[in-house]
Amino acid sequence: MNKIPIPAFAFFLLACLPSGAKSPNFILAMADDQGWGDMGYQGHKVLKTPNFDEMATSGLRFDRFYAAAPVCSPTRASCLTGRHPNRMGVFKWGYPMRTGEITIAEALGKAGYTAGHFGKWHLGSIRADSKACPGSNGFDEWASSPNFYENNPLFSHNGKVIEVKGESSLATMETALQWIRKVAKGKKPFLAVIWFGNPHVPHIGTEEFLKPYAKESKAYQNFYAEISGMDAAMGLLRKELGALNIRDKTLLWYTSDNGGLKPNSMGGLSGKKGSLLEGGIRVPALLEWPDRITKPRKTSVPCNTSDFYPTLLELAGAKPIDNQPPLDGISLVPLINGKMKERRKPMGFWDFKAPGRSRRATAMLQSLRQEQLAGKQLPAPKEGHVERQYPTNAFPGPSAWIDGDRKLLLSSGGQAKLFDLSKDPAEKNDLASRNSKEVDSMRKSLRAWQGSVLNSLNGKDYLK
Numbered sequence: 108m109n110k111i112p113i114p115a116f117a118f119f120l121l122a123c124l125p126s127g128a129k130s131p132n133f134i135l136a137m138a139d140d141q142g143w144g145d146m147g148y149q150g151h152k153v154l155k156t157p158n159f160d161e162m163a164t165s166g167l168r169f170d171r172f173y174a175a176a177p178v179c180s181p182t183r184a185s186c187l188t189g190r191h192p193n194r195m196g197v198f199k200w201g202y203p204m205r206t207g208e209i210t211i212a213e214a215l216g217k218a219g220y221t222a223g224h225f226g227k228w229h230l231g232s233i234r235a236d237s238k239a240c241p242g243s244n245g246f247d248e249w250a251s252s253p254n255f256y257e258n259n260p261l262f263s264h265n266g267k268v269i270e271v272k273g274e275s276s277l278a279t280m281e282t283a284l285q286w287i288r289k290v291a292k293g294k295k296p297f298l299a300v301i302w303f304g305n306p307h308v309p310h311i312g313t314e315e316f317l318k319p320y321a322k323e324s325k326a327y328q329n330f331y332a333e334i335s336g337m338d339a340a341m342g343l344l345r346k347e348l349g350a351l352n353i354r355d356k357t358l359l360w361y362t363s364d365n366g367g368l369k370p371n372s373m374g375g376l377s378g379k380k381g382s383l384l385e386g387g388i389r390v391p392a393l394l395e396w397p398d399r400i401t402k403p404r405k406t407s408v409p410c411n412t413s414d415f416y417p418t419l420l421e422l423a424g425a426k427p428i429d430n431q432p433p434l435d436g437i438s439l440v441p442l443i444n445g446k447m448k449e450r451r452k453p454m455g456f457w458d459f460k461a462p463g464r465s466r467r468a469t470a471m472l473q474s475l476r477q478e479q480l481a482g483k484q485l486p487a488p489k490e491g492h493v494e495r496q497y498p499t500n501a502f503p504g505p506s507a508w509i510d511g512d513r514k515l516l517l518s519s520g521g522q523a524k525l526f527d528l529s530k531d532p533a534e535k536n537d538l539a540s541r542n543s544k545e546v547d548s549m550r551k552s553l554r555a556w557q558g559s560v561l562n563s564l565n566g567k568d569y570l571k
Contacts, residue, residue: 130296130423131396132357134344135186135415135426138337139179139227139255139307142367143389144374145334151371154331155319158342162361162393166400167443168524171528172392173411173509174365175435177458179255179382180229182364183302184413187211187230187244189416189436193459194563196198196494201254201464203231203239206491207569209428211416212245212298217427221295224249225283226302227256229466234475235266237487242266250282253308254468261472268476274313275333276303280340284347291351298419303340306333330369345395355397358422362412363390379535383456383507383516384534399443405440409450409509414439432568433559453510455556460504460519493566499558508553515549523550 129200143149147156148163162168175185181201187210188195195205203427206536212222215267224241228251231239241249242265250262250269258275261268262282283301290297312332314319319335320328341361348354366373366380366387378384392410394400415437420428421438435455441447478484508515512529525539539546562568 120253129356132291132297132299132353133215133220133400133419134299134357134359135284135466136301136303136341136344136361137183137186137465138303138334138361138391139305139364140365140367140380141306141334141337141363142369142372142374142379143376143386143391145306145363145367145369145372146391149391150376151321153323153327154334155335156338158338158345158395159361159391161293162345162359162395164403166359166393166395166403168403168405169362169392169394169410170405170407170562171409172362172365172390173388173409173456174390175388175412176456177365177387178463179227179364183227183230184208185413185436186300186305186415189413189434191413191435191455191457191560193457193560194433194435194568196228196564198459198461199463200229201466202499203490204244205493206238206243208244209431210244211419212241212300214245214416214420214425214428215298215423216245216247217428218420218423220298220423221290221293222246222298222300223283223286223290224251224300224302225262225286226250226279227254227304228302229254231490232487233263233266233472234484234487235263237490239491240266248286252304252468253471255304256353256468257304257309257311258313260304261469261476263472263475268472268479274316274336275305275311276336276340277343278546279303280343284344287347288351291353296423301344302364303337305337306330306367312336320438326371327369349557357395357421358396358399360392360394360415362392364412366390379550381458383458383505385528385532388456388507394443395442404445408442408447408455409511410439410442411436411454418443433497433563449511453508453552453556455553455560456507456509457557457560458504458506459504493569496565497561499561499565502554502557506553506557508549508556510549510552513545513549515546517550517553517555525549538570 148160174182184192184197224246250264268537286412312329312331316332316335373386379387417438524537
């Protein structure tokens, strides 16, 4: 790992557990392309999600939770680092995370945790000798795919290709549970990152989950069946945590990596996956932790996937992190404790203009399996470095700045729109022309933040 200087504003994580108490377990689960409205508890007229609905009525439900980016890989990078993905060059799908980043698995590992990753990785190679694979980013055990996948998935299990039979999400969950059952018997607390491959296209439902949607079109039958499969997988997880007698002391946090694509997936919000409108970045999010959240609550405080990192580290009672680069997320411990009524730190979004990079998961894993069977495995590609220098006075691509209920949206050309999300979550009423001073102030803050992101992008967080 490259050495990174400690910034002047580095945060400090205070021990929050009684002396001698075991730190809580953490599970971060994530869907692939599930929109904000793709939940029964959101009033969906067709979709059946009984386990998600139960989570929404037993834990903390986030009604303004955001993916850090409108597409998959960038958001996943933010989950692991607490930083906006542009800081590490993960602009779109298929970009590797830089090897100099400090991941949540690495940071928690120093605090005595063991960590496992299961499902979609999409942040670099899944070859064991790669510096971009889960094992090189703090995960002690992993069964991971380089991108989305379908039923009977292939995974790289600590570098060796395996095939897991069953419906996609249930196969992922059972693989994760095999590890959770093992580590739950140990003395160390654990972090499990479970990233499903659904409901990403192509939608291929299994018979069990297709039945409730027999009256729908074939396309919607398969789409809904994949979400029902995830719901069943989450139900299996919750049941198993109870059977292992660790549910009360385990924080379970679920969300999606970006908005959906189906016309009715956004629950009335404008935009969709790939857009910085609310429908592209506002996603479902639920948190269960019976020991700490004893009564169901809803929150409209803006939160996002960059908040995972500082929140879990504080909850773990971790010491200050050496060489911590600038963070974009904040700790949500006060919100979990019921004492946070507003977010004081604005949230920046920036859909950097760059092409995606194809990673065909099945083909990549089949190729790796053939190499392994032949006993002639090729070396992993070198990736995860600073690829080039970017101008510090150019901000290609659309961007957004959310400060409380106000949202500034800048087009690629810099044209501004302003929305009041408390009154206009569908972003139909542009207030920019009547609030020029506010627009100028928010634009200035957004550009200053983008300047900081560019410094990180150009490797300024890393010592030469």
